[in-house]
Amino acid sequence: xxxxxxxxxxxxxxxxITELAELSNVSKSYLSYIERDLNxxxxxxxxxxxxxxxxxxxxxxxxxxxxxxxxxxxxxxxxLDKEWENIIEKAIKDGIEKEDFKExxxxxxxxxxxxxxx
Numbered sequence: 001x002x003x004x005x006x007x008x009x010x011x012x013x014x015x016x017i018t019e020l021a022e023l024s025n026v027s028k029s030y031l032s033y034i035e036r037d038l039n040x041x042x043x044x045x046x047x048x049x050x051x052x053x054x055x056x057x058x059x060x061x062x063x064x065x066x067x068x069x070x071x072x073x074x075x076x077x078x079x080l081d082k083e084w085e086n087i088i089e090k091a092i093k094d095g096i097e098k099e100d101f102k103e104x105x106x107x108x109x110x111x112x113x114x115x116x117x118x
Contacts, residue, residue: 002042002061007035009054023053056082 010020017035021028026049033039034046047058054061060082091101 002040003035003037005061005064006050009056013054020053024049026050
């Protein structure tokens, strides 16, 4: 499972095993063992190294986003899934300010209210 996620992410990023091993500063052969599920229990240290160039959390590598989307953190706050993070990051890169976002949310709420009250 962990190996499958790492391989999928590596391929999505367009990295070869050699490139990811170099970027992560891990052994190419160890990375290959993990990806092929010959070693199903990588160390946290390894996961920390690999997670960074793949732009994911260690938690994602361990359990996958599909399992953490509806979970909450230790403070009871809902964990933001990767898709939401990507949407927000793109909005920021596109120059959308917090106030613009708030205004858009209010507009959507109004349109929903308007639709429900016709």
